[in-house]
Amino acid sequence: MTYCAAIRLKDGMIFASDTRTNAGVDHISTFRKLYQYGIEGERFMVLQTAGNLATSQAVFTKLQNAINQRHEHNLHTVLTLFDAAQMVGECMREITTQAQNIAGDSNSGTFTSSFMLGGQIKGQPPELYMIYPEGNCIRATQDTPFFQLGESKYGKPILDRSVQYQTEVRHALQALLLSFDSTIRSNLSVGMPIDLVVYHNDSLTLPTGRRIDEEDEYFNHIRQQWSEGLRQTLKELPDSPEDYWQ
Amino acid sequence: MTYCAAIRLKDGMIFASDTRTNAGVDHISTFRKLYQYGIEGERFMVLQTAGNLATSQAVFTKLQNAINQRHEHNLHTVLTLFDAAQMVGECMREITTQAQNIAGDSNSGTFTSSFMLGGQIKGQPPELYMIYPEGNCIRATQDTPFFQLGESKYGKPILDRSVQYQTEVRHALQALLLSFDSTIRSNLSVGMPIDLVVYHNDSLTLPTGRRIDEEDEYFNHIRQQWSEGLRQTLKELPDSPEDYWQ
Numbered sequence: 001m002t003y004c005a006a007i008r009l010k011d012g013m014i015f016a017s018d019t020r021t022n023a024g025v026d027h028i029s030t031f032r033k034l035y036q037y038g039i040e041g042e043r044f045m046v047l048q049t050a051g052n053l054a055t056s057q058a059v060f061t062k063l064q065n066a067i068n069q070r071h072e073h074n075l076h077t078v079l080t081l082f083d084a085a086q087m088v089g090e091c092m093r094e095i096t097t098q099a100q101n102i103a104g105d106s107n108s109g110t111f112t113s114s115f116m117l118g119g120q121i122k123g124q125p126p127e128l129y130m131i132y133p134e135g136n137c138i139r140a141t142q143d144t145p146f147f148q149l150g151e152s153k154y155g156k157p158i159l160d161r162s163v164q165y166q167t168e169v170r171h172a173l174q175a176l177l178l179s180f181d182s183t184i185r186s187n188l189s190v191g192m193p194i195d196l197v198v199y200h201n202d203s204l205t206l207p208t209g210r211r212i213d214e215e216d217e218y219f220n221h222i223r224q225q226w227s228e229g230l231r232q233t234l235k236e237l238p239d240s241p242e243d244y245w246q
Numbered sequence: 247m248t249y250c251a252a253i254r255l256k257d258g259m260i261f262a263s264d265t266r267t268n269a270g271v272d273h274i275s276t277f278r279k280l281y282q283y284g285i286e287g288e289r290f291m292v293l294q295t296a297g298n299l300a301t302s303q304a305v306f307t308k309l310q311n312a313i314n315q316r317h318e319h320n321l322h323t324v325l326t327l328f329d330a331a332q333m334v335g336e337c338m339r340e341i342t343t344q345a346q347n348i349a350g351d352s353n354s355g356t357f358t359s360s361f362m363l364g365g366q367i368k369g370q371p372p373e374l375y376m377i378y379p380e381g382n383c384i385r386a387t388q389d390t391p392f393f394q395l396g397e398s399k400y401g402k403p404i405l406d407r408s409v410q411y412q413t414e415v416r417h418a419l420q421a422l423l424l425s426f427d428s429t430i431r432s433n434l435s436v437g438m439p440i441d442l443v444v445y446h447n448d449s450l451t452l453p454t455g456r457r458i459d460e461e462d463e464y465f466n467h468i469r470q471q472w473s474e475g476l477r478q479t480l481k482e483l484p485d486s487p488e489d490y491w492q
Contacts, residue, residue: 151399153397153399153400153432153433154399154400154402154403155403156400156432157400157401157403157428157429157431157432158476160431160432161431161473161476162476162477162480170485170486170487171480173487174480174483175480178480182403183403185403185406185407186399186402186403186406187399210491216490217490218484218487218489218490218491221484221490222483222484225479225482225483225484226479226480226483227407229475229476229478229479229482230404230407230408230475230476230479231408232475232479233471233472233475233476233478233479234408234417234420234421234424234472236471236475237420237468237471237472238464238467238468238471239416240416241416241419241464243464244462244463244464244467245456245464
């Protein structure tokens with residue numbers, strides 16, 4: 001399985017993906033599920049995925065090849081983020097349909113993937129899209145500033161509680177890392193390292209990104225402090241329901 | 247959907263179930279999914295369910311009828327909790343198979359339910375069972391002191407973090423209520439009121455139980471204090487990953 005999350009805030013965007021893939025519990029591997037595209041000063045994009053790894057890798061490869069081979073339509077030439085999301089959706093549909101046809105089962109869900117695409121093109125606002133296995137997509141809004149893919153439920157409460165469109169980037173980043181911590185603690189199919197990209201709106205620079213592993217000092221510091229804070233908060237809760245439940 | 251959780255601790259057991267059922271988002275109702283059985287001073291049992299409501303209600307009804315009509319084998323006559331769990335499993339299989347046969351689809355998952363059964367019979371240790379749709383069951387141990395049914399993922403991290411076999415009943419109760427709070431905030435298909443039963447081991451009394459609604463003062467107090475504590479903990483986390491991520 002997989003856990004990916006992406007947040008679009010007033011001041012920036014944050015993208016994070018785990019790297020664990022599994023075909024059964026005895027076949028676990030580490031694969032990157034987050035890729036970055038862009039042209040310094042002109043455009044910046046991050047593409048994340050969950051689902052069938054063969055489909056996802058084929059999509060990443062085709063999109064990258066189109067850039068390398070300077071196809072007329074590629075992620076570096078599309079005019080809008082929406083066009084980019086459409087391009088990802090079409091590419092995915094093509095690959096999924098091909099795999100379904102070869103398998104002789106046009107309705108098989110085995111070969112499907114989902115994607116999230118976020119970024120900014122010069123002169124346009126930053127945008128974040130969720131691209132469904134059917135190839136269509138929805139856009140994040142101020143009301144709904146984050147999307148998740150894969151094993152999303154364990155890590156949703158902390159994001160629901162603490163991330164709004166106005167939230168500062170550094171605070172949303174903390175909430176996002178804690179969302180990964182909760183997921184990794186509760187579900188074996190999601191694992192470290194985590195690929196992370198933080199983008200500051202209108203900078204149009206390509207962030208270096210970061211791979212967070214078990215040794216990461218910041219991640220370990222905040223997950224420890226978070227655990228400690230939760231323990232302390234629990235301890236301070238009123239002890240006796242009997243005082244209330246007469 | 248449904249959210250049920252049950253915890254077996256060194257000193258007691260806690261059972262909680264939400265009451266929302268839905269067949270589509272425009273068909274939402276309130277149904278009890280937790281029932282209590284027992285004989286004061288002799289045995290105490292709680293049965294909880296998630297899944298097909300018709301199957302679940304039929305199981306509850308049959309088990310209750312067997313008690314009322316003084317069948318030879320009923321929940322008030324079985325010798326062990328394990329026998330009780332087997333009885334629930336067999337009753338459920340019978341009802342599910344009947345519904346599948348009438349529908350003409352012996353593999354249909356539409357009619358399946360799951361159950362949790364916990365309690366104590368005089369002279370025996372307290373036990374907690376998870377009963378699968380297939381009719382077989384597993385028992386909670388010191389290593390795995392709690393079970394969940396239904397929409398379990400949102401509320402699992404808080405239990406994973408704070409409930410062990412040695413945990414005091416009052417602290418586990420708080421964690422359980424917060425687990426419900428997280429689930430209800432993040433998933434519309436789980437809703438108040440919550441049916442709650444707290445049992446103190448070896449008391450062999452039948453607890454009155456409690457229905458917690460939106461107005462419940464204790465629940466609101468701890469969910470507010472929890473939110474406040476989380477906010478405060480988040481605020482105190484080290485702000486700048488830059489200090490760590492050179």
